[in-house]
Amino acid sequence: MGDYSIHFSANLARSHGLEQAIAFAVMQQFQAFRQNKNGWILISDDDWTSKLPFWTIETIHSSLNQLRVQGLIEIHQAGNTLNPKCLYRIVKKTSTSGLPIVNSIPPQASGNRNAIGTGNTTGNTNNTNLQQNPTFSRSGPMPEQWHPDPHVIQQLTRLGIPENFIQEAIPEFVTYWKESGKHAISWGAKFQERVRKLWMEHETKVASNKIPAPITKEWQPSQDARDILIRDGIDPEFIKDSVAEFLLYWMERGSAEITWNNKFVSHIRHQWQKFCSTIEHSTNPTRIPKNWQPSPECFDIARMAQIDVEFVKEQIKPFVLYWSDSNQTSTSWNTKFVQHLKWSWAKRHQLDNIGQSVSHEKGSAHHQSGHTANQSFIERHQDTSWADEL
Structure with a gap:
């Protein structure tokens, strides 16, 4: 069979899953030339595998079965053991729930041998098989060595369920259904529903045992939170620089939360989106101009980070002086300035163990007043530790 494209709904994939969206799109292709007057479509296993050769049956x-459970289609068993097939029908949008799979032919199909029109004599032969074998079923008992397919585990992990949690649920699931002796069309679908329910119960239990608490100055985002943000394409340095402003903002408000990591992830995503949309990046690195001034967007970001506007203005001249003397180039001086602001603001508020590390240690204190004044002046004009991490 030649190469061909499958066009599926992105909205359906988001709401019901990628595999379900692809299967639904293929069913719509069959519907175009196989649907009978009552909306039923006869599709065999061979038909499915010919259209979806990259999947197992x-x-x-x-x-x-997931589409059926989600109320998007109806399924009726048909065919025989040598040629397994089913009757499918896409549920109209007015329907509110899926109908159960039954091991019988719907009246619309059984009452008319030509109800399933395929356009050739094969369609009539298939209908004969339908009437001679109305009780054929693909369902079966729980296998002795059952294990969920990789795609089932993949779908569950996409929901944020840890794989070790999924693996731990398998033995109990297999034991229960083996002892019950009941049959099922898809054990994978049943397992998926069971694990989702167990995970919701687990999260509810964990949340009920947690007590909201205010953030402390020692708080740092977890590695999982950092990994999530990095996977979103956010610069690790941007994440690191934003911890100080996050702490300052929430410490001043005294709010209590069960998990600060979730709030931090949301905050950084919002800040990064704002940062990328307002800061222009040049493709050619240049030296900083003598009369350089930050863009208005830098002040907007500073206000969002609760950084005082006067403090921002105070930082401009020493920033320009340092980078002008260093003869270094950059593709975005606005970006460096915003990073510098966050670091300097955190340093001013003396938030321990956050922000950028200071590489220059202060010398020992002197008791002479004149010497102290001179040292203060020198330190004020030679301390460039704020630029070490830029």
Whole structure:
């Protein structure tokens, strides 16, 4: 079979899963030339695998059963053991829930041998098989060595469920259904529903045992939170620089939260989006101009970070002087200035163990007043530790 494209709904993939969206799109292709007057479509396993050669038949069955559970399609068993097939019908939008799979032919199909029109004599032969074998079913008992397909585990992990949690649920699931002796069309779908329910119960229990608490100056985002943000394409240095402003903002408000990591992730995503949309990046690195001034967007970002406007203005001249004397180039002086602001603001408020590290240690204190004044003047004009990490 030649190469071809499958066009599926992005909205359906987001709301019901990628596999379900692809299977639904293929069913719509079959619907275009196989649907009978009552809306039923006769599709065999061979038909499915010819259209979806990159999936196993078990994966296809699981996706179809998920569509049924989600109320998007109806399924009726048909065919025989040598040529397994089903009757499918896409549920109209007015329907509110999926119908259960039944091991019988719907009246619309059984009452008319030509109800399933395929356009050739094969369609009539198939209908004969439908009437001779109305009780064929693909369902079966729980296998002895059952294990969920990789795509089932992948779908669960996309929901944020840890893989070790999924693996721990398998033995109990298998034991329960083996002892019950019941049959099922798709054990993968049943397992998926069971694990999702267990995870919701687990999260509810964990949340109920946690007590909201205010943030402390020692707080740092977890590595998981950092990894999530880095996977979103956010610069690790931007994440690191933003901890200080996050702490300052919430410490001043005294709010209590169960998990500060979630709030931090949301805050950084918002800040990064604002940062990327307002700061222009040049493709050619240049030296900083003598009369350089930060863009208005820098002041906007500073206000969002609760940095005093007067403090921002105070930082401009020493910033320009340092980088002008260093003869270094940059593609965005606005970016460096924003990073410098966050570091300097955190240093002024003396937030321990956050922000950028200071590489220059202060010398020992002197008791002479004249010497102290001179040292203060020298330190004020030679301390460039704020630029070390830029």
